[in-house]
Amino acid sequence: MATINKRLKDIKRVIVVVGGKGGVGKSLIATTLSLVLSKRGHSVGLLDLDFHGPSCHTILDAKGVMPTEGEGIIPPEIHGIKLMSVVYYVGEKPLPLRGTEISNVFTELLAITKWGRTDYLIVDAPPGMGEEILDVIRLMKKGEFLIVTTPSNLALKTMSRLVKLLLEIRVPVLGIVENMRITKTKLTEELAKGLDIKYLGYVSFDYNLEGCISNPKKLLKTKFADNVKNILKVV
Amino acid sequence: MATINKRLKDIKRVIVVVGGKGGVGKSLIATTLSLVLSKRGHSVGLLDLDFHGPSCHTILDAKGVMPTEGEGIIPPEIHGIKLMSVVYYVGEKPLPLRGTEISNVFTELLAITKWGRTDYLIVDAPPGMGEEILDVIRLMKKGEFLIVTTPSNLALKTMSRLVKLLLEIRVPVLGIVENMRITKTKLTEELAKGLDIKYLGYVSFDYNLEGCISNPKKLLKTKFADNVKNILKVV
Amino acid sequence: MHEWALAEGVISTILTVAKKKDAKEITEAEIKIGCLQQIDENIFTTAFRELVKHTPLEKTKIKLKNEEAYFKCRTCELEWNLTNTTNALGREESEAIHFIPELAHTFIRCPRCGSPDFAVTRGRGIWVEHIKILK
Amino acid sequence: MHEWALAEGVISTILTVAKKKDAKEITEAEIKIGCLQQIDENIFTTAFRELVKHTPLEKTKIKLKNEEAYFKCRTCELEWNLTNTTNALGREESEAIHFIPELAHTFIRCPRCGSPDFAVTRGRGIWVEHIKILK
Ligand SMILES: Nc1ncnc2c1ncn2[C@@H]1O[C@H](COP(=O)(O)OP(=O)(O)O)[C@@H](O)[C@H]1O
Ligand SMILES: Nc1ncnc2c1ncn2[C@@H]1O[C@H](COP(=O)(O)OP(=O)(O)O)[C@@H](O)[C@H]1O
Ligand SMILES: [Mg+2]
Ligand SMILES: [Mg+2]
Ligand SMILES: [Mg+2]
Ligand SMILES: [Mg+2]
Ligand code: NI
Ligand code: NI
Ligand SMILES: [Zn+2]
Ligand SMILES: [Zn+2]
Numbered sequence: 001m002a003t004i005n006k007r008l009k010d011i012k013r014v015i016v017v018v019g020g021k022g023g024v025g026k027s028l029i030a031t032t033l034s035l036v037l038s039k040r041g042h043s044v045g046l047l048d049l050d051f052h053g054p055s056c057h058t059i060l061d062a063k064g065v066m067p068t069e070g071e072g073i074i075p076p077e078i079h080g081i082k083l084m085s086v087v088y089y090v091g092e093k094p095l096p097l098r099g100t101e102i103s104n105v106f107t108e109l110l111a112i113t114k115w116g117r118t119d120y121l122i123v124d125a126p127p128g129m130g131e132e133i134l135d136v137i138r139l140m141k142k143g144e145f146l147i148v149t150t151p152s153n154l155a156l157k158t159m160s161r162l163v164k165l166l167l168e169i170r171v172p173v174l175g176i177v178e179n180m181r182i183t184k185t186k187l188t189e190e191l192a193k194g195l196d197i198k199y200l201g202y203v204s205f206d207y208n209l210e211g212c213i214s215n216p217k218k219l220l221k222t223k224f225a226d227n228v229k230n231i232l233k234v235v
Numbered sequence: 236m237a238t239i240n241k242r243l244k245d246i247k248r249v250i251v252v253v254g255g256k257g258g259v260g261k262s263l264i265a266t267t268l269s270l271v272l273s274k275r276g277h278s279v280g281l282l283d284l285d286f287h288g289p290s291c292h293t294i295l296d297a298k299g300v301m302p303t304e305g306e307g308i309i310p311p312e313i314h315g316i317k318l319m320s321v322v323y324y325v326g327e328k329p330l331p332l333r334g335t336e337i338s339n340v341f342t343e344l345l346a347i348t349k350w351g352r353t354d355y356l357i358v359d360a361p362p363g364m365g366e367e368i369l370d371v372i373r374l375m376k377k378g379e380f381l382i383v384t385t386p387s388n389l390a391l392k393t394m395s396r397l398v399k400l401l402l403e404i405r406v407p408v409l410g411i412v413e414n415m416r417i418t419k420t421k422l423t424e425e426l427a428k429g430l431d432i433k434y435l436g437y438v439s440f441d442y443n444l445e446g447c448i449s450n451p452k453k454l455l456k457t458k459f460a461d462n463v464k465n466i467l468k469v470v
Numbered sequence: 471m472h473e474w475a476l477a478e479g480v481i482s483t484i485l486t487v488a489k490k491k492d493a494k495e496i497t498e499a500e501i502k503i504g505c506l507q508q509i510d511e512n513i514f515t516t517a518f519r520e521l522v523k524h525t526p527l528e529k530t531k532i533k534l535k536n537e538e539a540y541f542k543c544r545t546c547e548l549e550w551n552l553t554n555t556t557n558a559l560g561r562e563e564s565e566a567i568h569f570i571p572e573l574a575h576t577f578i579r580c581p582r583c584g585s586p587d588f589a590v591t592r593g594r595g596i597w598v599e600h601i602k603i604l605k
Numbered sequence: 606m607h608e609w610a611l612a613e614g615v616i617s618t619i620l621t622v623a624k625k626k627d628a629k630e631i632t633e634a635e636i637k638i639g640c641l642q643q644i645d646e647n648i649f650t651t652a653f654r655e656l657v658k659h660t661p662l663e664k665t666k667i668k669l670k671n672e673e674a675y676f677k678c679r680t681c682e683l684e685w686n687l688t689n690t691t692n693a694l695g696r697e698e699s700e701a702i703h704f705i706p707e708l709a710h711t712f713i714r715c716p717r718c719g720s721p722d723f724a725v726t727r728g729r730g731i732w733v734e735h736i737k738i739l740k
Contacts, residue, residue, distance in 0.1 A: 002617040003610070021288055022257005022362040027389065052363040053256055053393035071609035071652070073704065089701035090711045092392070094400040096364045096721045099334010101707045104729075108705045112610045127257040127362050128287040129331045134587045138545060153448050154262065157327070158288035165329040169584060182442070207417070213388050237482040238475070306474035306517070308569065324566035325576045331586045336572045339594075343570045347475045369722045373680060404719060 004110045004139055007072075011045070011118045014142040015174070015235075020162035021155040022127035025179040025203070026148050027055035028213075030124035032228045035060075035216055038080035042119040045075065048085035049136070050126035051095055051105060057087045061214040072114035079216045084113050099131040106135050129162050137171060144172040146235070147197070150180045151188050163195050174235050178202040200234045203227035239345045239374055242307075246280070246353045249377040250409070250470075255397035256390040257362035260414040260438070261383050262290035263448075265359035267463045270295075270451055273315035277354035280310065283320035284371070285361035286330055286340060292322045296449040307349040314451045319348050337366040345374060364397050372406060379407040381470070382432070385415045386423050398430050409470050413437040435469050438462035472569060473510055476596050477517035481527060483598045488526075493603035498531045500600050504593035505552055506539035506571045508564060539593030541578070545585035552593065555581065571595060607704060608645055611731050612652035616662060618733045623661075628738035633666045635735050639728035640687055641674035641706045643699060674728030676713070680720035687728065690716060706730060 008014070017030040031046065038044040048056040056062075057078075065076040066088050075084040086095060086105065097105065115121060123143070126132050136143055145166055149159040159176075166173050175198030178188040182205045192199035203224060212219040219225060243249070252265040266281065273279040283291040291297075292313075300311040301323050310319040321330060321340065332340065350356060358378070361367050371378055380401055384394040394411070401408050410433030413423040417440045427434035441459040454460060480501060488496050503509050511534055522528050539552040555578055559567070563577040571594045575586050615636055623631050638644050646669055657663050674687035690713055694702070698712040706729045710721050 002621065003614040006613075006617075022259075023385075023390070024258055052365060053389075053396070055389045055393070058389060058392060069607055071607075072613075073607050073610070086705070086708070089704060089708050092395065093711045094364060094396040094403075094721075095708065095711045096369060096400055097707060097710055098366050098369060098722070099337065101710065102334065102365065105705055105707045108707070111614060112607045112704065114610075129329060130287060130337065130365075131333050134331060134333060134544075138587065150258075152445055154288075154290045154293060155258070157293060158290070160327065161288070161329040165331055165586065168329075169586070210387055237486065238479040241478075241482075304472055306472075308472050308475070321570070321573070324569060324573050328576045329586075330573065330576045332572060332575055333587070336575065340570055340572045343572070346479060347472045347569065349475075369679075373722065400721065404721070 004107070007110060007113060007115065008140065008142065011115055011121045011142065013119065014121045014123065014140050014144065015146055016123040016125055016136055016140070016143045017146050017148060018125045018133065018162060019148040019155070019159055020127065020129060021149065021158040024148050024150050024155050027124050028059060028209070028224070029148055029177065029179065029203070029228060030122050031056050031059040032219060032225055033232065034081045034120070034122045035079060035220055036225065036229055036232060037120050039220070043117060044080070045082040045084070045115045045118045045121040047109070047121060047123045048083070048087070049106065049123055049132050051086050051097060051102060052126065054085050054087045056083060056124055057085050059213055059219070060216055073112045074114050074116075082115060082118070084109060102131040103135055106132060107139070110139060129165060133162075137169065144174050146174045147176045148179055149176060149188060151178055151185050156187060156191055160191065160195065163197065167195070167197070173197050175200040177231055180205045198234070200231050201227070203231070239342070242345060242348060242350065243375065243377065246350055246356045246377065248354065249356045249358065249375055249379065250381055251358040251360055251371055251375070251378045252381050252383060253360045253368065253397060254383040254390070254394055255362065255364060256384065256393040259383050259385050259390050262359050263294060263444070263459070264383055264412065264414065264438070264463060265357050266291050266294040267454060267460050268467065269316045269355070269357045270314060270455055271460065271464055271467060272355050274455070278352060279315070280317040280319070280350045280353045280356040282344070282356060282358045283318070283322070284341065284358055284367050286321050286332060286337060287361065289320050289322045291318060291359055292320050294448055294454070295451055308347045309349050309351075317350060317353070319344060334366040338370055341367060341370050342374070364400060368397075372404065379409050381409045382411045383414055384411060384423060386413055386420050391422060391426055395426065395430065398432060402430070402432070408432050410435040412466055415440045433469070435466050436462070438466070473513040474517040474521070476509060477514055477521055480596060480598060481518065481521055484527060484530070484601055487598065487601060488603060491603055492605060495604040496527060496530045496601055497604060498533065498602040499598060500533045500535060502535050502537050502597050502599045504537050504539060504571070504595050506567060506574065506590060506593045507595065508568050509596060535599065537593045540591045541580075541588045542591045543580035543583060543585050544587045544589065546580060546583040548580055548582040549591070550581055608648040609652040609656070611644060612649055612656055615731060615733060616653065616656055619662060619665070619736055622733065622736055623738060626738055627740060630739040631662060631665045631736055632739060633668065633737040634733060635668045635670060637670050637672050637732050637734045639672050639674060639706070639730050641702060641709065641725060641728050642730065643703050644731060670734065672728045675726045676715075676723045677726045678715035678718060678720050679722045679724065681715060681718040683715055683717045684726070685716055
């Protein structure tokens with residue numbers, strides 16, 4: 001614990017991208033947010049906490065890079081972002097882990113990674129509200145939660161469960177991003193109101209996005225990235 | 236263990252709907268599959284294993300029903316399907332659970348639920364390959380795995396990890412369903428070939444689907460349901 | 471009452487243990503009942519006696535003992551027991567925990583810091599503490 | 606070599622324990638090293654000695670002891686130890702486990718049934734076994 005706090009000491013803000021539901025765009029938003037912040041001159045770290053389905057390295061097209069060692073582990077910079085992920089060590093192989101094991105991996109990553117002076121550490125969380133989320137709450141006291149959802153009833157319901165929990169235990173919630181909007185609906189905005197948290201705006205469904213995965217330069221030029229920049233203005 | 240095996244004894248087939256990735260349509264496909272099989276006269280059970288984001292009850296519009304007690308727990312029938320879910324007990328409230336706790340809930344559910352004579356038990360799995368998936372493998376020896384993915388590179392990569400694991404430990408894999416296809420691509424089919432498992436066909440992105448969630452009758456009339464029926468022919 | 475399901479589980483455990491020990495007869499079984507689940511002892515006993523008819527456990531005596539439920543908070547490390555739990559449980563909440571003890575994480579909070587992230591350290595479930603056998 | 610990070614962790618543990626015990630001086634610390642992680646003892650010792658300069662641990666002796674790594678399969682219940690592991694680990698695989706012991710679940714399988722679902726029962730990580738103090 002003392003070691004972990006020391007490692008996180010020089011980080012100004014920790015933004016945890018969560019959703020409860022899977023496939024709502026957490027990884028794409030977390031990574032795009034990192035790219036945008038980095039382009040603006042901030043020093044940015046990105047921690048991929050989805051050990052069963054890491055995605056940030058794919059979006060950033062991180063290939064042939066490894067962390068360097070030296071009194072700890074220093075994550076490599078990819079397109080200006082210090083990315084930490086289990087993928088450096090397991091590649092494309094499966095990493096089946098039970099809960100306590102997930103907790104151990106997370107603790108270990110926090111204890112050995114040297115982020116150095118960092119303006120923003122973006123944490124890309126997996127779906128659910130299990131081991132990883134409970135450990136972020138327990139171990140990263142600086143964490144501010146950014147909620148991502150789609151306007152689908154199934155996503156909204158699962159997201160609500162998570163938000164209720166976060167509000168109950170009084171961790172900072174930055175607000176809700178509505179992602180993959182196809183047609184206009186007020187559902188997300190109304191739910192945000194009902195939960196008494198900020199509605200941060202929407203990101204449209206972008207049919208060209210798939211072609212920009214693994215190409216950060218193109219990704220930054222999409223309508224998706226423009227939408228994400230608008231969200232950033234509000235946060 | 237002995238109790239669990241006894242409870243599952245009278246079930247002919249156990250189909251576990253997995254994907255590794257979240258939001259690829261596991262719950263909608265698992266539930267629609269259940270509805271279709273039930274309409275054809277089979278006796279069908281549906282077990283919602285996504286404790287952090289249960290969805291099957293929403294899709295089936297299960298309201299005001301509860302399991303009945305009698306030498307165990309008998310799940311209520313909703314549109315002909317025996318649905319078991321933690322939602323009966325927690326409602327809309329969050330259920331934050333760590334790994335061992337998830338494992339305990341699952342074991343408990345299997346031990347107390349009386350499915351009775353059942354042709355198909357459909358298991359709707361959560362994303363990942365953690366506690367729930369490892370426990371399905373450990374406790375439900377009859378399980379046959381139906382893989383759901385979208386043609387997105389991010390989903391395909393995560394799905395591959397899971398499939399590699401399932402194949403390595405030699406559990407039955409029925410094949411891959413490609414869901415939410417918008418434009419034609421061969422990616423999923425080729426990946427299936429590369430992994431040496433069956434490509435079961437695709438389900439198109441259905442813009443009218445959202446309006447049919449919580450309305451099983453309408454759901455069965457969608458193009459989505461037609462696509463699911465085609466998949467069923469191959470399984 | 472799913473006490474029947476619980477009795478079935480206990481019976482199969484006793485039989486497995488007895489077999490491992492090469493028992494000829496099982497004279498007595500001590501069964502521990504964790505208080506978290508609020509198992510009805512009368513129903514449990516009835517279920518047990520009914521289910522062991524015409525089995526090797528027909529004459530086995532059972533002793534039921536309780537174990538208080540204890541929790542430990544993973545956030546602030548407080549330990550507390552069920553009877554101290556500040557937010558008294560309603561009927562439906564008790565019922566939920568009766569079926570699946572882990573649902574406590576929906577309804578119970580650490581009385582000091584309010585965290586839902588706690589472990590049930592004692593008093594969960596029902597288990598066979600020991601059996602007396604003849605060889 | 607992240608042995609430096611490990612040494613930092615061990616040092617902060619020793620200091621916390623010593624404070625709890627109201628120690629005036631810490632004369633010795635026994636440190637257990639789980640074999641799973643294959644920690645380099647020379648680098649660890651160098652790091653430790655370097656990091657404790659000008660701290661209350663400057664004169665503390667350290668004793669390093671090893672603990673063999675043991676696994677238990679959750680599928681077939683086999684217990685085995687690292688040296689028995691059939692699929693010999695390559696350099697990159699060892700390296701991965703060196704950083705994060707749980708990555709064993711990618712590279713190690715139960716030698717009997719092939720399952721990746723096993724527990725590391727002993728020999729994980731590095732920890733302070735006990736300390737000798739003066740009050
Ligand atoms: N605004 C969007 N428009 C179109 N597709 C999107 C959008 N946001 C995300 N996606 C796609 O949705 C899928 C899930 O996104 P991902 O970032 O992996 O979600 P999560 O991390 O929440 O699981 C990916 O295939 C991604 O390409
Ligand atoms: N074929 C499809 N066309 C359009 N939307 C779909 C399709 N399949 C799933 N969806 C939508 O995608 C989201 C995720 O589906 P869901 O069944 O909850 O996935 P999972 O269980 O894998 O998380 C839901 O909002 C659902 O309505
Ligand atoms: Mg993700
Ligand atoms: Mg689902
Ligand atoms: Mg607990
Ligand atoms: Mg393990
Ligand atoms: Ni009962
Ligand atoms: Ni090292
Ligand atoms: Zn507490
Ligand atoms: Zn084994």
